[in-house]
Amino acid sequence: MATRNLILVLTAEHAYIKDIGRGGNATLANEELFRAISSTYIPFLNMLGKLERDSVPFSLSLVLPPQLCTLLTTPKLQKFYIEWLDKRIELGDEELERNKDNPAILENVRESVKKLQRDKIDFTDVYEKDIVTGFKRFADKGLIELIPTAATNANLPYFADLPEALHAQIDVGLHAHRLFFGNTGEGFYLPYMAWSQKLDSILRSYNVNYTILDTRAFLFATPPLETGIFTPARTHRSLVVFGRDWDTPTDIQGNIEAGGDSEGFMNNAVYRNEERDIGYDLDSKTLKTFFGGTKQRQQTLYKYFNNSESETDNIYNVSQAQEQVKKDARIFVDAKTAKLENAEQYLNGADNTLTCCIPLELLGTKWHEGIDWLESIIRTVAERDDITLSACSAHLQNQYKLPRFIPYPSSVEGTGYSENLLDNKNSWMMPYIRKATERMIDLTERFPSETGIKARLLTLGAKEVLLAQSGDLAKLISEGNLIDFAKDTFKHNILNFSAVFESLASNTVSTEWLCNIEKEDGIFPWLSYKVFSKKK
Numbered sequence: 370m371a372t373r374n375l376i377l378v379l380t381a382e383h384a385y386i387k388d389i390g391r392g393g394n395a396t397l398a399n400e401e402l403f404r405a406i407s408s409t410y411i412p413f414l415n416m417l418g419k420l421e422r423d424s425v426p427f428s429l430s431l432v433l434p435p436q437l438c439t440l441l442t443t444p445k446l447q448k449f450y451i452e453w454l455d456k457r458i459e460l461g462d463e464e465l466e467r468n469k470d471n472p473a474i475l476e477n478v479r480e481s482v483k484k485l486q487r488d489k490i491d492f493t494d495v496y497e498k499d500i501v502t503g504f505k506r507f508a509d510k511g512l513i514e515l516i517p518t519a520a521t522n523a524n525l526p527y528f529a530d531l532p533e534a535l536h537a538q539i540d541v542g543l544h545a546h547r548l549f550f551g552n553t554g555e556g557f558y559l560p561y562m563a564w565s566q567k568l569d570s571i572l573r574s575y576n577v578n579y580t581i582l583d584t585r586a587f588l589f590a591t592p593p594l595e596t597g598i599f600t601p602a603r604t605h606r607s608l609v610v611f612g613r614d615w616d617t618p619t620d621i622q623g624n625i626e627a628g629g630d631s632e633g634f635m636n637n638a639v640y641r642n643e644e645r646d647i648g649y650d651l652d653s654k655t656l657k658t659f660f661g662g663t664k665q666r667q668q669t670l671y672k673y674f675n676n677s678e679s680e681t682d683n684i685y686n687v688s689q690a691q692e693q694v695k696k697d698a699r700i701f702v703d704a705k706t707a708k709l710e711n712a713e714q715y716l717n718g719a720d721n722t723l724t725c726c727i728p729l730e731l732l733g734t735k736w737h738e739g740i741d742w743l744e745s746i747i748r749t750v751a752e753r754d755d756i757t758l759s760a761c762s763a764h765l766q767n768q769y770k771l772p773r774f775i776p777y778p779s780s781v782e783g784t785g786y787s788e789n790l791l792d793n794k795n796s797w798m799m800p801y802i803r804k805a806t807e808r809m810i811d812l813t814e815r816f817p818s819e820t821g822i823k824a825r826l827l828t829l830g831a832k833e834v835l836l837a838q839s840g841d842l843a844k845l846i847s848e849g850n851l852i853d854f855a856k857d858t859f860k861h862n863i864l865n866f867s868a869v870f871e872s873l874a875s876n877t878v879s880t881e882w883l884c885n886i887e888k889e890d891g892i893f894p895w896l897s898y899k900v901f902s903k904k905k
Contacts, residue, residue: 373709374722374759375702375750376611377743378430378581380558381410381729382522384841385436385892386854387446398854400667401734402440403453406500407488407670409733410441412740414496414503417512420747427747428760430514431504431729432558435545436521436839438501439892442549447498454489457670458482460659464647464671467655473684477673480687485670505550514760517546518558520893521839524790526565526778527799533810534838535571537900541835541893543575548895555579555762560840562586562613562726563780563787569606578768579609579761581724582776585785587612589777596772599712599721601764603771610776611761614708617725620701621736634697635736638677639689643735645674672737694738698745706756722764726781787840795843798859802837805866809834812873813902825887826878827898830869832890834901837862 383405388398420427440446461482468474496503508515519525520541528534543553555578559568562583572580579601587598587610594602598612623633648669653660659669675685709721732739750758783789791799809830816827837859845855865886872878 371713371716371718372720373706373713373756374720374764375705375709375756376430376722376724376759376761377746378432378516378558378724378726378761379413379729379732380432380726381405381437382432382434382560382841383437383440383730384845385440385521385836385839386841386851386858387440387443387891398851399446399449399453402446403450404668404670405730405734406441406450406492407454407485408737409729409740410500411488411491411496412733413729413743414500414507415491416740416744417507420744421507421510421512425748425751426758427512427751428514428758428763429512429747430516430556430760431508432516432518433501433504433549434518434522434560435542435549436892438545438549441500443891451489451493454485454492456659458485458489460656460669460671461485463658474673476687477685478671481671501549508550514556514762515546515550515554516556516558516761517543517553519560520545521835522560522841523835523838524561524563524780524782524787524840525559525568526563526780526787527791527802528806528838529565529567531806531810532567532571533813533901533903534806535567536904537831537835538838539571539575540900541896544895545893555765556581561780561782561787561790563782564776564778566775566778569604569608573606573608577608578765579611581611581613581726581761583613583779583781583785584615585779586610586776587774589779591775591777594772594774596716596719596721597712599709599716599723600719601722601761601771602774603768604776605773607769609761609765609768609771610774611722611724611764613781614705614723614725616704616708618727618731620704621727621731621739634701634742635731635739636676637693637697638675638679639686639693640676641672641685641690641737642674642676643672643737645672647671647673690738691741694741695745698742698749701742701746702749702753702756706753709756720764722759724761782840782844789847790840790843792847795846798837798843798846801859801863802834805834805837805863808870809866809898809901810903812870813899816873817899817902819898822878822880822883823873824898825883826869826872828896829883829887829890830866831898831901832893832896833862833866833869836890836892837866 464478468478507513519538523538547553557577557580564582601609601611603609621634646668648667674683677683712721779785780787842855842859845851
């Protein structure tokens, strides 16, 4: 009998946004990271621990990019996060007093305070400030599969004509993953699932056995695949490709493109409204102590309302939300099982798979109950015998017998072709990125084996190019989020590289400037500029 396999791939695509004192707005710059730690990463680790203690069988895949791991292991950011928690815990005392005569809201205040206090204990005592090692422990036990990805979330097809740039992104990504987690596994997650035929041979040269692509890569493939996305296929270099389920994560967040605000599990009326934070709702006088000297609004994590549009029944109720979580988990599992069952008629008795890729930020950060929903899915599947959770690596036994095809160039960004990463708001960035990349490749030819100060300069240049290549800053600008910070960060990367280039041309360098920038960037301390060398 054929086995129905559900593959859940959770992707934590967090931009390398770090402010430890250099200009800009530190509060807003680090805000998203800190909220993600409290709302997603710690709850996710706690969920894994509960499932392990309850002996619930499961298999999950997780993508933790090098830039995110670097942020999570930065001591100064860890210190800032604890201060960020303390500030919100102190606010809880004021909220308890302010809402003492409102029992329904008071209960939500208590839950919020308790959650923040628990986050601090978990972060400092349970995980010893090291979230990354927490994930590694579960990976070492075989409970999750960690999939490597590129160095800085670059849209790799943009550099298809510069193979040295592709090699640098992949090489550094794999090396960073090995340093953080001890191995590189068998797969590679392409940022934005963006595909170019040039990637086929390069990925295989690093012994990568599989990747995951958007549904369009299968639907418009050459030749057409009779089994669609329900069985993996292989490229001409025998790279195994899994096709993403078209309906996920739309079934979670709704159809944003169509403006479907009422669709998607996370928009259910009983779930907590993540937009109604007292940091935006209350007047600045009430939050004077919390805001301190700044006038900037920010999230406090004190949220008391649900998604209902009712003015009389809009207070968040934890019990109602948890009941809905179980219902939505069953609906999700039933829908995926039915989809696999319907596909069986085209598979001639072969095992079938459905690969659901979920941005991890949806679970917790954007949907308060998202991690609980994921846990309920895992427990629901464990109780059933008609569907199984598995990882991509479990389906590579017949790697060289799979049908061959040419995946269609596509991605999960924009309308399927990453056009939002190169639109009229951010296209001005690409000429600078291209020129810096070309110059970096040229520098490695001109200085093939430098040591000392010159090697440090070249390595700094390589880091700045890798950071500039990231699609995160372009995406922020396209979405209108942290525009000034994103522009300043990009200009900082490009100007630093230009300074490196000019210093090498004039054979002069300020060692003080070099030391300061090396300390400031703090990413890939082991990097060699030779990753941009032409491959022989």
